[in-house]
Structures are given as C-alpha cells and as structure tokens.
Amino acid sequence: MSILTFILVSVVKIALVLFVLLTAVAYTVWLERKVVGHMQNRWGPTRVGPFGLLQPAADGIKFLFKEDLTPPHVNRPLYIAAPIIAVIFALTSIAVIPFGNSVTIGRIQTPLQITDVNIGLLVVLGITSLGVYGVALSGWSSNNKYSLLGGLRASAQMVSYEIALGLSLIGVLILAGTFSLRGIVDAQAGHFVSGIAFLDHYVLRFVPRWFFFRGQFVAFFIYLTAAYAETNRIPFDLPEAETELVAGYHTEYSAMKFAMFFMAEYANMITVACLASLLFWGGWRGPLFGPEWFQEILPLLWFVLRVFVFIFVYIWVRGTLPRFRYDQLMAFGWKFLLPLAILNLVVTALVVALRA
Amino acid sequence: MVPLSYYLILSAILFACGVTGFLIKRNIITIFMSIELMLNGVNLSFVAFAVRWHNLSGQVFVFFVMVVAAAEAAVGLAIIIAVFRTRETLNIDQVNLLKL
Amino acid sequence: MLHMILFLAFAVLSVAGAVNLLIQRHPISSALSLVVVMGSLAVEYLLLGAEFVAAVQVIVYAGAIMVLFVFVIMLLNAGEEERTHGSRVAWLLGIPGVLALTVIICWALVEHSMAGVAAIGALPGPPADIAELLFHEFLLPFEVTSILVLIAIMGAVVLAARPESVEQTKKES
Numbered sequence: 001m002s003i004l005t006f007i008l009v010s011v012v013k014i015a016l017v018l019f020v021l022l023t024a025v026a027y028t029v030w031l032e033r034k035v036v037g038h039m040q041n042r043w044g045p046t047r048v049g050p051f052g053l054l055q056p057a058a059d060g061i062k063f064l065f066k067e068d069l070t071p072p073h074v075n076r077p078l079y080i081a082a083p084i085i086a087v088i089f090a091l092t093s094i095a096v097i098p099f100g101n102s103v104t105i106g107r108i109q110t111p112l113q114i115t116d117v118n119i120g121l122l123v124v125l126g127i128t129s130l131g132v133y134g135v136a137l138s139g140w141s142s143n144n145k146y147s148l149l150g151g152l153r154a155s156a157q158m159v160s161y162e163i164a165l166g167l168s169l170i171g172v173l174i175l176a177g178t179f180s181l182r183g184i185v186d187a188q189a190g191h192f193v194s195g196i197a198f199l200d201h202y203v204l205r206f207v208p209r210w211f212f213f214r215g216q217f218v219a220f221f222i223y224l225t226a227a228y229a230e231t232n233r234i235p236f237d238l239p240e241a242e243t244e245l246v247a248g249y250h251t252e253y254s255a256m257k258f259a260m261f262f263m264a265e266y267a268n269m270i271t272v273a274c275l276a277s278l279l280f281w282g283g284w285r286g287p288l289f290g291p292e293w294f295q296e297i298l299p300l301l302w303f304v305l306r307v308f309v310f311i312f313v314y315i316w317v318r319g320t321l322p323r324f325r326y327d328q329l330m331a332f333g334w335k336f337l338l339p340l341a342i343l344n345l346v347v348t349a350l351v352v353a354l355r356a
Numbered sequence: 357m358v359p360l361s362y363y364l365i366l367s368a369i370l371f372a373c374g375v376t377g378f379l380i381k382r383n384i385i386t387i388f389m390s391i392e393l394m395l396n397g398v399n400l401s402f403v404a405f406a407v408r409w410h411n412l413s414g415q416v417f418v419f420f421v422m423v424v425a426a427a428e429a430a431v432g433l434a435i436i437i438a439v440f441r442t443r444e445t446l447n448i449d450q451v452n453l454l455k456l
Numbered sequence: 457m458l459h460m461i462l463f464l465a466f467a468v469l470s471v472a473g474a475v476n477l478l479i480q481r482h483p484i485s486s487a488l489s490l491v492v493v494m495g496s497l498a499v500e501y502l503l504l505g506a507e508f509v510a511a512v513q514v515i516v517y518a519g520a521i522m523v524l525f526v527f528v529i530m531l532l533n534a535g536e537e538e539r540t541h542g543s544r545v546a547w548l549l550g551i552p553g554v555l556a557l558t559v560i561i562c563w564a565l566v567e568h569s570m571a572g573v574a575a576i577g578a579l580p581g582p583p584a585d586i587a588e589l590l591f592h593e594f595l596l597p598f599e600v601t602s603i604l605v606l607i608a609i610m611g612a613v614v615l616a617a618r619p620e621s622v623e624q625t626k627k628e629s
Contacts, residue, residue, distance in 0.1 A: 078484075078488075117507075118507070118582065119507050119508060119511050119583065122508070122511035122512075122515065123511060125511075125515055126511055126514035126515045126518075126519060127514075129514070129515055129518075129519030129520065129523075130514065130518060130519055132519070132523055133488075133491070133523070133526070136523065136526050136527070136530065137484075137488075137526075139530070140484060140526075140529075140530050148530060151530060152527065152530055152531060155523055155526065155527045155530070156527060158523075159520060159523050159524065159527075162519070162520070177584075179583055357459060357460070357573045357574070357575055358459050358460055358463045358503075358573065358574055359572075359573050359574075360572055360573065360574050361565050361566050362463065362467070363463075363500070363504070363574070364565040365562050365565055365566070366467045366470070366471070366500070368558055368561045368562055368565065369471055369474070369558065369562075370470065370471070370474050370493070370497075371558075372554050372555075372557065372558040373471070373474035373475060373477070373478060374474070375550075375554045375557075376478060376550075376551065376554050377477060377478050379547075379550040379551065379554070380478070380547065380550075380551070381478070383483055383534065385483045385486075385487075385525065385528065385529055385532075385534060386477070386483050386486045388525075389477065389483075389486055389487060389490050389525060390477070392490060392517075392521065393474055393477065393490060393493060396493060396494060396497055396517070399497070399509075399513075400497055400500060400501075403500075403501055403504050403506050403509060404504065404574075406504075406506070406579055406581075407504050407505070407574050407579040408572065410579060412579070412581055412585055412586060412589055413589060413593070413594075415506050415508070415509050415579075415581045415586060416586060416589045416590055416593075416594055418506075418509050418512075418513075419509075419512065419586075419590065420594075420597060420601055422512060422513070422516050422517065423601045423604070423605060424601070424604070425517070425521060426516060426520065426521055426605070426608075427604055427605050427607075427608035428608075429521045429524055429525070430524070430608050430609065430611075430612040431608050431611045431612050431615065433524055433525070433528045433612075433616075434611065434612040434613075434614075434615035434616040435615055436528060436532075437528065437531070437532065437615070437616050438615050438616065440532050441618070446483075446532065446534050
C-alpha cells in the first residue's frame with residue numbers, strides 16, 4: 001500500500017468513525033431520555049419525529065442558536081479552552097479502539113480501527129486521564145464557588161478511581177500478555193475445553209474463553225464501578241450534583257460550550273463501554289451464521305450489540321441508584337475497590353504463575 | 357535522523373529553565389513545579405543515553421525517577437498544604453520562621 | 457527529515473512551555489505550561505522509540521502528578537505571585553551561574569559526548585522488554601521504591617490531615 005493510499009484510507013476511516021461516534025453520542029442522549037422516562041412512568045421525548053427520533057437534531061440546532069454567554073468574572077482563555085480540552089480528549093481516545101476484523105474493499109485491505117498501536121490500552125488510559133483537565137479547569141476558571149467545588153470534586157474523584165480502574169485491568173493484561181487491544185481480543189478466541197467428551201460437546205462448546213469467564217468477573221465489576229466514577233455518572237456524579245452544586249463545574253456554561261461538555265461525557269461513556277466489551281467480553285467475537293456477506297459484517301454487529309448493552313446498563317443504573325455522599329464515595333474507592341482490585345491482581349498472578 | 361546531542365541539549369535547556377525557576381520564583385507551588393521540570397529534563401537525557409549505548413536500562417531508570425517524583429509530589433504538596441494552613445501564605449519569603 | 461521536523465517542533469514547544477512557566481505569574485498558568493512540556497517530552501520519547509516510557513509519562517506525570525498540582529492550587533485558591541525579589545544572592549549569582557552552566561554543558565555535549573545520530577524509533581522499548589529488566593535485573597531497586605511509595609503515602613496523610621480531625625478520631629476510637 002503506497003503512502004498516499006494509506007493517508008487516504010486513514011482520513012476516510014477517521015471521518016467515518018467520528019461521524020458514527022458523534023451520531024452515537026446524540027442518540028445515546030435520546031436513548032437515555034427515553035429509557036429514564038419510561039422507568040419513571042413518563043414518555044420521554046415524543047414530539048419531534050416518530051418516537052422523538054429527531055430530538056437530537058432539534059437539541060443540536062437549539063444549542064447552536066442559543067446566545068453564548070460569557071460571564072464577566074471568568075478567566076477568559078481557560079474558560080474557553082476547558083470545554084475544548086474536554087471534548088478533544090474524549091473524542092481522540094476512540095482512535096485506537098478496534099471495531100472488528102479487517103475488511104477488504106477492492107484491493108485495499110484495512111483493519112476496522114483507526115490505528116493499531118502495541119500500547120493501545122495505555123494510550124486510551126493516558127488520553128482519558130488528561131480529560132480531567134477539562135473538568136478541573138472549567139471549575140476553576142468559572143470563578144464561581146459551585147463550579148470550583150465541582151472541579152475540585154471531579155479532579156479528586158477521577159484521580160482516585162483511576163487507580164482502581166487501572167489495577168482492575170492488570171488481571172486482563174496478565175492473561176493476555178499484550179497491551180494491544182486487538183491482541184487482547186485475539187487472546188479471547190475459542191471456547192473452553194475440558195477433555196471430557198460429554199461436557200465438551202454439550203456445555204463447554206457454548207462457553208467462550210472470554211476473560212469474564214476466565215476468572216476476571218471481579219475485575220469486570222471493579223472496572224464498571226470505577227468507570228462510572230471516571231465518567232461522572234450517577235451514582236458518582238458528585239461533580240455536577242444538581243441538588244448541591246447547581247450544575248457543578250458547568251454551571252457558568254451555556255450554548256455550544258455546554259454542549260461540548262455534554263458530548264465529552266457521552267463520548268467517554270461510549271469509550272468505556274467499548275473497552276468493557278473488548279477487555280472482558282471478547283470484543284467482536286460471537287457465533288457466525290448466514291450468507292457470506294452477512295458473516296462479514298456480523299462481528300461488527302456483535303460488537304455494537306455489546307456496546308449498546310453496556311450503555312443501556314449505564315442508563316439503567318442512572319434510573320435506579322441514588323447519589324453517594326462525597327465521603328462515602330472516597331471511602332468506597334479507597335477502602336473497598338482498591339483493596340479488592342489488588343486482591344484480584346494477586347490471585348490472578350498466582351494462578352498464572354502456578355499454571356506456568 | 358537527529359544527532360543525539362540535540363536531545364541532550366534540549367534536556368540541558370529544560371534543566372536550566374528548572375533551575376532558574378527554582379531561583380527566581382517566589383510561589384512555593386511554582387518552585388515545586390520547577391523541580392519537576394528539572395526531573396523531566398534529566399529523564400530525557402536518560403532516554404537519549406539509552407539509545408546511545410543501546411541499553412534499555414536508561415528507560416527503566418526513567419521509571420524510578422517517575423516513582424520518586426510521584427512520591428515527592430505527594431509529600432511535597434502535603435507539606436505545602438500544612439504550611440499554608442499555619443502561615444496562610446504561599447510566598448516563600450514570608451515562610452522564614454522555624455516556629456510560629 | 458520528518459524526524460528532524462518533528463523533533464524541532466516539539467523541542468520548541470517544550471522550551472516555550474518551560475519559559476512560559478517562568479514568565480507566568482499565576483500558578484495555574486505555570487502548571488498548564490508544565491503539562492505542555494510533559495506532553496511534548498512524551499512525543500520526544502516516542503520519536504526515540506521509548507513508547508512505554510511515553511505512555512507512562514502521559515499517565516503518571518501529566519495525568520496524575522500535574523492533576524495533583526492543579527488540585528492543590530485550586531484547593532488553596534492560590535492567587536497571583538507577589539512581586540518580591542527574594543534573595544539578592546540568588547539573582548546576582550544564580551542566574552549568571554545557571555546561564556554559564558548551561559553553556560558549558562551544551563558545549564561539552566556537542567564537543568565531547570561522541571553521541572551518534574538517532575533514527576525514528578532508534579531503540580524500541582516494548583513493555584515486555586522493560587518488564588524483563590525491571591523484574592529481574594532491577595528487582596531490588598523496584599522493591600525499595602515500593603517501600604518509598606508506601607512511606608510517602610503515609611507521610612502525605614499524616615502531613616495533610618488536620619490536627620483536630622486526628623484528635624477527633626482518637627477520641628472516637
């Protein structure tokens with residue numbers, strides 16, 4: 001493949017992935033309003049289009065045409081930079097996430113991923129760990145006590161839960177032996193084999209070797225909990241707790257700048273859901289059937305299905321759980337999740353070492 | 357192709373900026389940040405020398421520096437908070453008494 | 457060629473960040489310029505092939521240590537630096553001394569370091585090789601740093617806890 005084709009293919013892939021991601025962000029908002037509405041015995045959006053399906057477009061137009069207020073007491077450069085930082089880091093982390101095997105169009109074969117780097121997981125962690133600056137700086141530059149408290153809470157919370165999140169992933173890394181997200185998915189191929197013919201034929205054939213089934217279920221729940229805290233979602237949405245802090249770090253923001261924070265939050269949710277399915281649930285692996293062209297796109301569908309399930313769980317949790325108190329949040333992170341993650345790591349390492 | 361000495365010069369400049377900040381800055385947090393800048397400059401020269409001698413130990417050493425920097429940041433910032441609580445200032449010139 | 461352009465771009469960016477750290481009066485601006493320095497240094501590591509070091513640089517330095525700095529600046533509500541000149545000795549001897557030292561170091565490096573040239577990714581540092589070194593050759597230093605970190609955690613908690621709250625916990629228990 002010549003350098004020109006490479007650049008062309010990359011640009012097309014980036015544009016496509018960004019388009020899909022932004023559409024997914026818009027429709028996650030719609031899904032959330034709809035699902036939470038039904039959980040609370042309401043209808044959610046119904047007016048714009050069938051089932052309110054055009055609601056995201058209407059919201060977008062509204063955000064674009066609203067007056068963009070900049071309060072006089074803010075630190076202007078940082079006030080403007082903060083939402084941009086948040087949204088850029090939220091969107092770039094999708095760059096290393098694979099969506100499926102490679103596809104062949106014409107003579108060009110390309111993997112379904114913007115770029116495959118051999119430290120993919122670290123790249124995602126690094127980029128998401130920079131996202132905290134958007135929140136912290138918006139809180140500080142707004143020059144407002146509610147915003148400042150929200151920013152303080154957010155930075156403390158995200159740094160604390162990042163440790164539990166990182167430690168929960170190390171078990172998976174030990175089993176997979178690679179940082180590459182594609183490599184981690186490849187390590188989950190096949191199904192369990194016990195050697196007993198009956199068991200193999202009737203039961204184990206249907207149990208794939210996903211890391212969730214290979215003893216990482218504790219790690220999965222730690223990851224999910226820590227990820228909720230990282231993305232500032234209920235029950236850990238203390239940085240923007242509306243009953244205490246008005247709207248937390250984005251109190252002073254309006255119009256497109258507010259929309260950027262919104263987009264960043266939902267893009268982060270999607271990234272987290274992608275990572276959960278890649279690391280614990282076998283990525284795009286699943287039974288293949290049907291005609292050949294269908295088998296080509298089926299892995300992509302399996303992947304999208306998993307991501308959808310995780311986003312649905314996010315919304316479900318939001319509709320179900322109340323918010324933590326801040327000291328409870330910190331105690332939960334440091335005194336429960338962190339020791340549990342370390343325990344999981346030690347047990348996994350011991351099992352791997354004994355088997356070797 | 358970049359001569360390795362360019363990397364070393366860059367690291368020397370960063371280190372010098374750190375030393376200068378340490379000398380002229382009056383805010384205790386900024387002084388602390390200057391120390392981090394010096395450590396960063398040194399890290400770059402470690403990695404450059406790892407390439408020079410084709411030995412990964414230089415890169416491993418960067419980890420130790422980072423660990424020490426993290427520990428230093430935790431303790432140092434705690435000290436800064438404690439100082440601010442008793443003196444209510446971050447200006448290093450006004451922190452000149454051993455005991456209040 | 458590409459290597460040179462990338463190196464120069466990020467070298468200029470990191471030096472600009474370092475100088476901005478010195479010029480800015482507000483600690484939060486200084487902290488952000490330090491983040492810029494760290495980010496561009498991560499790119500320099502990538503150019504040298506030290507991919508794992510680059511990732512850890514972003515995660516640990518930019519993503520954890522500097523967030524801690526920003527957090528403390530926000531917590532203490534640190535304002536702009538006051539214009540006091542501090543020790544005159546530092547200005548009179550320090551600055552010329554630093555300049556002279558930099559010039560001497562640069563001269564020595566250019567003249568005597570015998571350093572060769574580096575291509576892009578000159579010495580790849582994949583995580584597996586680094587781990588091999590870290591957990592075999594450098595096992596003892598590794599364990600020692602773990603103790604250091606433990607002591608640092610305890611020290612930070614002891615230093616940052618308010619004296620009243622410590623007494624209160626004692627009474628309660």
